[in-house]
Amino acid sequence: MKSNEISSSLVGKGLKVTPQRIAVFEAILKLNNHPSAEHILEYIRKTHPNIATGTVYKVLDVLADKGLIHRVKTERDVMRYDAVLDRHHHLYCIETERIEDYSDKDLDNMLTAYFKKRGIPGFTIEDVKLQIVGTFDKSN
Amino acid sequence: MKSNEISSSLVGKGLKVTPQRIAVFEAILKLNNHPSAEHILEYIRKTHPNIATGTVYKVLDVLADKGLIHRVKTERDVMRYDAVLDRHHHLYCIETERIEDYSDKDLDNMLTAYFKKRGIPGFTIEDVKLQIVGTFDKSN
DNA sequence: TATTAAAGGAGAATTATTCTCTTTAAGAAA
């Protein structure tokens, strides 16, 4: 995603385009392994040394609220972030703190069909996300 | 689960049985809607007014590490806890911070069969948990 | 009952995040 595409998606959500917002968005795209706010800050400060910590948190919040990024949570860790590019689930490594995306169209279709047929009484489903917990093989 | 059963499960994990550990475990069982550390503290202090905050956190940590309870995370919220009684998933309400358990044997069987057949290259699956996001119907 | 390693208590410290208040600048309008 290029800088002007980022601008468009901000405008599309009725948000003002600012250098800080573009920087945060670019950082999340670049740091593609679910960076924390701190990772993002560290990366951005290379090019924007004076950006305020609170600004990065505010930008992450507004981007997440508008659905441009996702908040990802770990069992132990602080909040982490994820650009919303396509539907995917997450692989969580028990041993390390590694998180990877996992996309699986067949799985999604199966789940959609399942819940369409069954539903959950008293609850309207918006989204179903899998947390697949386990370990990455040593060779990785 | 009675107090002596809690004791047995602690012993079974090689843990010493202490009044504090029993109190924390009992609180999680009693406060069955995924209490936070603060909820647990508040509840325990009724009967154990002098328990140290750090003790509760340490007990939660050791119970979770030994697999006697689960850590549950919300998108926005602090860590919350859950007694491990059976396999279940979670319903997250977008509008409120409500979290409910969702058990579904058929779903579990379907997922187990799916991943048994397909697997994930380079990853050994230990557990698959669903986060079902949506809204509870008004009548609830 | 004496021993000892594990666990608990107290409170300071840390860390991620939010808040408050002021200043700046993006985007709309003149």
Added chain:
DNA sequence: TTTCTTAAAGAGAATAATTCTCCTTTAATA
């Protein structure tokens, strides 16, 4: 382009959850 308005950014204090340190107590075992 300049002006205006309001959203956004900056700075840093405040907060809240959690962890740490160090000392004391106690559960389990001999």
